[in-house]
Amino acid sequence: MAEEQVVLDPGVGRRPPRLKSVWSHRYLYLMAIPGFVSVILFVYVPLYGLQLAFKRFRLIDGIWASPWIGLHHFRILLSSASFLQVLRNTIEISIGRLIFTFPAPILLALLLNELRNRTFKRTVQSILYLPHFLSWVIMAGIIFNVLSLRTGVVNNVLAEIGLPRIMFLGNPRAFRPLIYGSAIWKSAGWGTIIYLAAIAGIDPQLYESAIIDGANRLRRALHITIPSMAYAIVILLILNIGNMLDAGFDQIFNLINPATQSVGDIIDTYVYRLGIAEGRYDFTTAVGLFKNVFNCLLLFGANRLVKVFGHEGFI
Amino acid sequence: MGRLARGRGETIFDAxxxxxxxxxxxxMIFPFWTVLMTSLVNIGEFTRRPVIWWPRDLTPLSYQYLFSTPRFVRSIGISVYITALGTLWGLFLTSQVAYALSKKTLPGRNFLLIVLTFTMFFSGGLIPVYLWIRTLGLMNTYWALILPIGVNVWNFIVMKAFFNQLPQSLEESAKMDGANDIVVFWRIVVPLSKPLFATFGLFYSVALWNSWFPPLLYITDRDRQPLALVLRQMVVSQIGPPGEIDQARRAARFGTMDMFLEGLNAAAVIVATIPILCIYPWLQKYFAKGVMLGSVKG
Known part of the structure; x- marks a missing residue:
């Protein structure tokens, strides 16, 4: 971050002594103290718990006094069939999201941009944005109501027109499409905002000269609108890749059930189940640490890769 | 500009x-509508009609039942309380830090920025934080939900950018008159930043109102759980209606008409959604601005 040293001292160009400067800013430090205390207390201090990843946790000993066991948990982790299955699910779902969910707001923004009637456009936007503000618990309540096998409106209509009812919720084959579909429903509309902002920044003259050159709407979209969104797309792609091992806990945790666990269990649900519900704190801390380190590597790796290809990264 | 020779193809495309x-x-709307209708009909109509566009026999029975259970009513109060307190706490902490670090002359500013930015990329993870909250003795207290909100880095970045672009002259003249930074912040900066506080107040409120995972972790006492968690128990865990009132009282109040789970769940979903719908016009206006600001400056 480029910093200019602004010298308030009237003694031209002479830096005030460091301590004096600190003293003159004392009220600002005072203001920052509560926030930093909170960050230290609730983000930095818990980091000491990470040592559990290398320890065998004994409740009577507490975290500090529990014995070290080196990389034991990580060895178990990487040789456990259940974890490898969970890791595979996580990566597959994340890739599925990149393929099915990620392009949806881009496409939607392009189409919204083509709407001519402003009132209509605004109304549509209001409707598309709404689910973003509701929690996945609320969304799950709605999804279960609508897709229920016996009473859901979708299956009622299928039955009414003589088709067999479909099991949407307790069906391993339907689970991932359900995840992608409901993710689009909840967030594709809101996701358009950042792309629409990019589109709004386009110089109208570009379009005008393109029209004069005889470019039709498809060509204008391809050669003007899409390139203008490239930067936003790249940044969001990096951030998505950096969250590869997250795969959307809030959504999956509320939509999963025992029947869909085999295809839907991801690292975070696994950590919750084994850690909070079964009390295996040491092992699940190792799983969490593994995930966190891996995510960081992916984030910086993707950022690096983007720079190699000549784009601007975000760090 | 589109008036130039719009061909037949273009018209078809527009249509x-x-x-x-x-x-x-x-x-997008239909699922919400279906849930609303489910909450407003009786079980007979719900099971007989495949699609309910409008109730034939509109009844508030599901709502009456929900609001007759003390746990549900209490959970709403708890949610309001947590949302209000947490919003104030989040706004207070984040804006103070953002203001202090918006001053480029502050010694050690870069170090402090790094301390904050680090939290964006790395955290202890679920289990260490959970164990720490337990160690602090915060289980089953609302502090476990409010205190860890702390400083949100994204909000911090946007707020800092906002404070940076405020005109400095007012602040400087106040300081000439002998006011210190804290006084300047409350008397001059806060009144100038009302839209900012409105925006982030809404940010925090919606997040807190919707928040169900920290309560799931930290509030195990059934009588202290907020609405979002009670709703989750109803719709996800299928743990029937909260704090069921006993059969006799139910029969006395509602007749022999049986409650049905789908109707109660739907009513609970609607109750949890209504406050968000009420502030939705402002949400849309301010959130969009917040995202823009974040994407430009961040």
Whole structure:
């Protein structure tokens, strides 16, 4: 971050002594103290718990006094069939999201941009944005109501027109499409905002000269609108890749059930189940640490890769 | 500009686009409508009619039942309390830090920025934080939900950028008159930043109102759980209606008409959604601005 040293001292160009400067800013430090205390207390201090990843946790000993066991948990982790299955699910779902969910707001923004009637456009936007503000618990309540096998409106209509009812919720084959579909429903509309902002920044003259050159709407979209969104797309792609091992806990945790666990269990649900519900704190801390380190590597790796290809990264 | 020679193809495309968006909007709205209708009918109508566009026999029975259970009513109060307190706490902490670090002359500013930015990329993870909250003795207290909100880095970045672009002259003249930074912040900066505080107040409120995972971790006492968690128990864990009132009282109040789970769940979903719908016009206006600001400056 480029910093200019602004010298308030009237003694031209002479830096005030460091301590004096600190003293003159004392009220600002005072203001920052509560926030930093909170960050230290609730983000930095818990980091000491990470040592559990290398320890065998004994409740009577507490975290500090529990014995070290080196990389034991990580060895178990990487040789456990259940974890490898969970890791595979996580990566597959994340890739599925990149393929099915990620392009949806881009496409939607392009189409919204083509709407001519402003009132209509605004109304549509209001409707598309709404689910973003509701929690996945609320969304799950709605999804279960609508897709229920016996009473859901979708299956009622299928039955009414003589088709067999479909099991949407307790069906391993339907689970991932359900995840992608409901993710689009909840967030594709809101996701358009950042792309629409990019589109709004386009110089109208570009379009005008393109029209004069005889470019039709498809060509204008391809050669003007899409390139203008490239930067936003790249940044969001990096951030998505950096969250590869997250795969959307809030959504999956509320939509999963025992029947869909085999295809839907991801690292975070696994950590919750084994850690909070079964009390295996040491092992699940190792799983969490593994995930966190891996995510960081992916984030910086993707950022690096983007720079190699000549784009601007975000760090 | 579009008035230039609009061909037949273009007109068809425009029409198709409108049809597409009407259909999409219907798809988005219809599930909400269905849930609303489910909450307003009796079990007979619910099981007999495949699609309920409008109730034949509109009844508030599901709502009456929900609001007759003390746990549900209490959970709403708890949610309001946590949302209000947490919003104030989040706004207070984040804005103070953002203001202090918006001053480029502050010694050690870069170090402090790094301390904050680090939290964006790395955290202890679920288990260490959980164990720490337990060690602090915060289980089953609302502090476990409010205190860890702390400083949100994204909000911090946007707020800092906002404070940076405020005109400095007012602040400087106040300081000439002998006011210190804290006084300047409360007397001059806060009144100038009302839209900012409105925006982030809404940010925090919606997040806190919707928040169910920290309560799931930290509030195990059934009588202290907020609405979002009670709702989750109803719709996800299928743990029937909260704090069921006993059969005799139910029969006395509601007759022999049986409650049905789908109706109660739907009513609970609607109750949890209504406050968000009420502030939705402002949400849309301010959130969009917040995202823009974040994407430009961040």
């Amino acid at each position: 198709a686009l409108v049809v597409f968006f009407v259909a999409l909007s219907f798809l």
